[in-house]
Amino acid sequence: MQIELREAAAKLKSAQKIIVTAHINPDGDAIGSSLALVQILKLMHKDVRIFIDDVLPPNFMILPFVDNIERPNDNDRLTADLLIILDTQTDRIGRVFNMVEAPILNIDHHVTNTGANVDYLYLDPNAAATCEIIFNISKYLDVELTMNIARCLYTGLATDTGFFNYANTKSSTMRAAAALIDAGVKPNEIAEQMERKSLADFKGLVETLKTMQLFYDGKVVGIFVNEEIAKSVDSTEGFIDLIRVIDGVDVAFLLTCKSENLCRVSMRSKTVDVSKIARSLGGGGHIRAAGCSIKTSFEEAKQIIVDAIGEAIN
Amino acid sequence: MQIELREAAAKLKSAQKIIVTAHINPDGDAIGSSLALVQILKLMHKDVRIFIDDVLPPNFMILPFVDNIERPNDNDRLTADLLIILDTQTDRIGRVFNMVEAPILNIDHHVTNTGANVDYLYLDPNAAATCEIIFNISKYLDVELTMNIARCLYTGLATDTGFFNYANTKSSTMRAAAALIDAGVKPNEIAEQMERKSLADFKGLVETLKTMQLFYDGKVVGIFVNEEIAKSVDSTEGFIDLIRVIDGVDVAFLLTCKSENLCRVSMRSKTVDVSKIARSLGGGGHIRAAGCSIKTSFEEAKQIIVDAIGEAIN
Numbered sequence: 001m002q003i004e005l006r007e008a009a010a011k012l013k014s015a016q017k018i019i020v021t022a023h024i025n026p027d028g029d030a031i032g033s034s035l036a037l038v039q040i041l042k043l044m045h046k047d048v049r050i051f052i053d054d055v056l057p058p059n060f061m062i063l064p065f066v067d068n069i070e071r072p073n074d075n076d077r078l079t080a081d082l083l084i085i086l087d088t089q090t091d092r093i094g095r096v097f098n099m100v101e102a103p104i105l106n107i108d109h110h111v112t113n114t115g116a117n118v119d120y121l122y123l124d125p126n127a128a129a130t131c132e133i134i135f136n137i138s139k140y141l142d143v144e145l146t147m148n149i150a151r152c153l154y155t156g157l158a159t160d161t162g163f164f165n166y167a168n169t170k171s172s173t174m175r176a177a178a179a180l181i182d183a184g185v186k187p188n189e190i191a192e193q194m195e196r197k198s199l200a201d202f203k204g205l206v207e208t209l210k211t212m213q214l215f216y217d218g219k220v221v222g223i224f225v226n227e228e229i230a231k232s233v234d235s236t237e238g239f240i241d242l243i244r245v246i247d248g249v250d251v252a253f254l255l256t257c258k259s260e261n262l263c264r265v266s267m268r269s270k271t272v273d274v275s276k277i278a279r280s281l282g283g284g285g286h287i288r289a290a291g292c293s294i295k296t297s298f299e300e301a302k303q304i305i306v307d308a309i310g311e312a313i314n
Numbered sequence: 315m316q317i318e319l320r321e322a323a324a325k326l327k328s329a330q331k332i333i334v335t336a337h338i339n340p341d342g343d344a345i346g347s348s349l350a351l352v353q354i355l356k357l358m359h360k361d362v363r364i365f366i367d368d369v370l371p372p373n374f375m376i377l378p379f380v381d382n383i384e385r386p387n388d389n390d391r392l393t394a395d396l397l398i399i400l401d402t403q404t405d406r407i408g409r410v411f412n413m414v415e416a417p418i419l420n421i422d423h424h425v426t427n428t429g430a431n432v433d434y435l436y437l438d439p440n441a442a443a444t445c446e447i448i449f450n451i452s453k454y455l456d457v458e459l460t461m462n463i464a465r466c467l468y469t470g471l472a473t474d475t476g477f478f479n480y481a482n483t484k485s486s487t488m489r490a491a492a493a494l495i496d497a498g499v500k501p502n503e504i505a506e507q508m509e510r511k512s513l514a515d516f517k518g519l520v521e522t523l524k525t526m527q528l529f530y531d532g533k534v535v536g537i538f539v540n541e542e543i544a545k546s547v548d549s550t551e552g553f554i555d556l557i558r559v560i561d562g563v564d565v566a567f568l569l570t571c572k573s574e575n576l577c578r579v580s581m582r583s584k585t586v587d588v589s590k591i592a593r594s595l596g597g598g599g600h601i602r603a604a605g606c607s608i609k610t611s612f613e614e615a616k617q618i619i620v621d622a623i624g625e626a627i628n
Contacts, residue, residue, distance in 0.1 A: 164478045164491075165505035174492035177478075178485040191479035192584070195559040199532070202560050206523045218513070242556075245509040246516050270506070 001120055005133075008122040009140035011105050015081035021096040022130075024054040028159025028194065030087045031056060032106075033130040035065045036152035037084065040134070043143045049078075053094025059194055063155060064148035072099045087130040090117040107133055107176035112301060128166075129174040135176045135214070147184030154185045167288075169173030195240075204233030208254075209242065218248045220274045220309050225256040226298060244268040251309050255302055258293075263301035266291045267309070277312050281305075315434055319447075322436040323454035325419050329395035331361045335410040336444075337402035338368040342473025342508065344401045346369060347421075348445040349379045351398065354448070357457045367408025371549070375507055378468060386413045401444040404431040421447055422563075427525035442480075442487040445470030449490045461498030468499040473508060481602075511552075518547030522568075523556065530560035532562045534623050539570040540612060559583040565623050567615055572607075577615035580605045581623070591626050595619075 002121050003011075012018070022030035034050055041048040047123070060066065072095045080102040084134050087108055090097055097117075106118040111125035127133045129184050131153040139143060145153075153313050157177055161169045164177070178213040181187065197205070203226070211224040221243045225236055236256060244252035256264045265283070267274040275290040281304070283292020326332070334352055336344035348364055357363040365384050374380065386409045394416040401422055404411055411431075411466070420432040423446070425439035435594060441447045445467040459467075471491055475483045495501065511519070518539070525538040535557045539550055550570060558566035564622075565586050570578045579597070581588040581604050589604040594619070597606020608615040 162505075164501060167502040169495070169501040171495040172493040172496060173398040174488045178488035178492065181485040181488060182484070186481070187478060188481040191476075192559075196561055197559045198561050199528075200528075202557070205556075206520070206526070210519045212516075212520070214513075242519075243516070245511050247507075247510055247512050252504065265322070 003120045003242055004217075005124075005137055007141055008105060008107060008120065010040065011082060012044070012084075012137075012141065013048075015046070017084045018076060018084060019080045019096075019100050019102065020048060020084045020086065021048045021093050021100075022086040023092040024052070024094045025092075026054055026060075027053050028060065029129045029131055029156035030061045031063065031066070032068075032152040032156030033086045033134050034069070034133050035063055036131065036149045036156075037086065037151045038068065038147065039065055039152070040138055040141060040143050043097060043146075044141065051096045051099070053096055056202070058243065059196055060155070062193055063152055065152070072096055077101070078160045078243055082129075085118065085264060086134075088246045089113045089115070092282050097112075101163060107137075126170070126172075128168040128170060129156045129160035131160070132173060132176050135179070145180070145183045150183035150185045151190065154180045154187070155194070156188055158187075161193060171303055198234060201233050201235055204229050204236070205239055205242075207232075208236070208239055212243060215306055216310055216313060218246075219248055219313055220253070220306070221249045222253045222255060222302075223255060224298075224302065224308070225254065226272050227257045240266055240268055244270075250313060253305060253309065255298070255305060257298045259298060261295055262311040263294045263296065263298055264291065265294060265301070265305050272309075272312050274312075281308060289305045315427065315435055317434045319436060319438075319451055320327075320454055321625050322419060322434065323451050324423060325359075325396060325434060326355065326451075328454065329360070331394045332363075332396045333392065333394045333410075333416065334362060334364045334398045335407050335414075336366055336400040336402065337406040338366070338371060338408045339406075340374075342367055342374065343443045343445055345374045345377065345380070345383075346466040346470030346473070347400045349377055349450050350381070350445065350448050350463045350470075351400065352382065353379055353454060353460065353462050353463045353466070354452055354457050358455065359458075365410045365413070367410055374469070375511055377466055378506055379466070383452045384570055386410055391415070399432065400448075401426050403429070414442050417456035417627050421451075427429060433586035436481065440484070440486075441620060442482040442484060443470045445474070446487060449494070451625075459494070460495045464494040464497035464499045465504065468494045468501070468504055470510070472501075472504055477505060477508075484610075512548060515547050515549055518543050518550070519553055519556075521546075522550070522553055526557060529620055530624055530627060532560075533627055534565045534567070534620070535560055535563045536569060536616075536620065538616070539568065541571045544571045554582055555579055558584075564627060569612070569619060569621060571612045575593065575609055575611060577608045578605065578609060579615070585589070586623075586626055588626075591622050595622060 022034045038050045058262045076099050082104040084105045085106045104118040104119045109127040114120035146231045240254045251269045273287045275285045278292040280288035281292040336348045352364045397414045397416040397418045399420045418432040420435045423441040429435035538615050554568045565583045568580045587601045589599045592604035592606040595606040
């Protein structure tokens with residue numbers, strides 16, 4: 001059942017024992033919104049725990065309260081007054097779904113959220129991030145935004161908008177960011193933390209950039225994280241951003257070797273609908289940012305993705 | 315004479331023939347604030363011209379009204395009711411200073427502006443950009459912010475704050491950005507335009523990153539635009555940003571070969587005061603971002619800058 005923000009706030013008020021979760025493969029918005037909400041609920045004197053069924057990327061480990069995030073164990077069974085699922089739907093919270101017996105309140109900004117298997121859904125696809133929704137809901141909850149809450153919210157807001165550069169950046173996003181800065185956030189400190197790169201990842205970036213190839217008169221550009229590079233890096237986050245800005249490029253792609261017969265493709269575009277290309281290969285995403293997996297050798301996968309993009313641009 | 319914003323607005327109202335200029339080596343804030351102000355003055359039915367004594371970087375050539383920017387000729391002599399100098403002081407406007415005979419209104423956000431040789435100075439060092447000041451002054455001028463004015467202002471605001479990531483990003487900056495988005499700016503379009511890189515510059519970036527060297531247990535990292543790379547690129551904008559984020563690095567520097575016995579150093583830091591290092595070598599800047607020129611060979615300059623940074627960190 002889809003509910004209003006005011007009603008979602010009422011659900012938080014009336015529950016006492018609350019469990020918060022977010023999606024596996026957690027990003028800044030999943031972690032930031034979870035940590036912010038947990039701190040808000042603590043200020044409301046709730047009995048609250050937070051579970052995410054995945055490892056957390058190292059850049060987020062400095063966020064306030066991050067040590068409170070638990071991973072579920074296979075045999076755990078918990079009851080609560082409310083399970084709050086943030087920034088995703090029920091099918092991407094891993095073992096938390098079966099572990100917790102409680103009414104579910106789902107809060108999300110992804111327009112694709114179907115609300116399957118939840119009792120209450122608050123969905124705001126105009127919000128740039130789930131953190132923007134948590135910022136909005138806090139106004140109904142009579143709690144002060146501490147600096148630590150603000151830092152978590154800002155992190156989600158910034159990472160989900162590519163630091164205020166993506167098309168989802170609206171004036172409401174900027175005004176929320178302004179309020180969080182007033183609450184004590186230092187934008188440069190958050191940015192510095194999020195941009196951090198290990199020396200190994202930097203070296204992997206340079207090796208990857210050396211593989212750059214242009215296709216179709218420079219309208220398409222690709223970089224290739226082959227088996228050797230893949231072994232040496234922890235994260236290829238941000239690699240594709242360096243090639244998608246080349247003059248004349250419409251579609252940029254990154255091909256990563258995941259294992260012997262499994263490759264991963266990420267695509268970005270200026271005009272072409274790359275979600276269509278991704279879907280034709282069993283993947284998905286947005287018009288300008290999409291991806292898919294290809295179950296074959298690295299060399300074959302390269303040919304497949306170059307051909308598929310070629311069809312789309314011609 | 316330092317004046318208030320309201321008084322600066324009154325000067326604009328009372329003048330009819332106005333010339334606008336900004337600093338040589340113009341950046342997004344210089345160009346954006348000039349173009350925005352000229353459009354505002356045109357809406358006020360002023361007779362206005364805009365001169366910048368330098369070539370404009372290609373990324374800014376899509377800004378509304380950019381074709382109206384003129385370069386002075388050596389023999390030009392102009393009179394006006396007001397010369398407005400934006401984003402710098404009189405010593406960095408090239409030949410415009412001697413070309414124009416008019417009372418000078420200087421509007422700037424650089425705390426180092428001494429107001430030398432100007433009649434009126436409006437200085438707001440709390441503004442993240444001169445564009446933020448032009449946004450503020452527009453409220454006194456009874457003109458509507460058109461989308462084209464907003465795009466120019468947003469460009470300066472975004473580029474001078476590293477797209478809202480530098481320490482000068484305040485809540486007032488974010489609220490100004492919000493108002494500009496409400497006036498029609500698409501943040502992603504501005505970001506895409508500013509991030510554009512030519513293929514030659516991209517290749518130069520890869521060659522430059524390959525030269526990366528660590529010093530002093532990884533606390534210092536340097537990259538080297540030698541003579542060959544320097545010849546192949548138009549701009550090294552953003553190169554240093556890719557190395558300053560490496561884990562454990564405090565000081566990052568970029569050494570560029572300008573000519574046989576002239577090298578240019580750019581430095582960024584997390585804690586060390588690099589403006590001190592720059593000043594000791596005849597340069598200047600801010601605590602965390604500074605630069606200097608070294609008049610010697612590339613190899614010798616490298617030794618000099620590595621030694622100077624080493625002294626500062628130990």
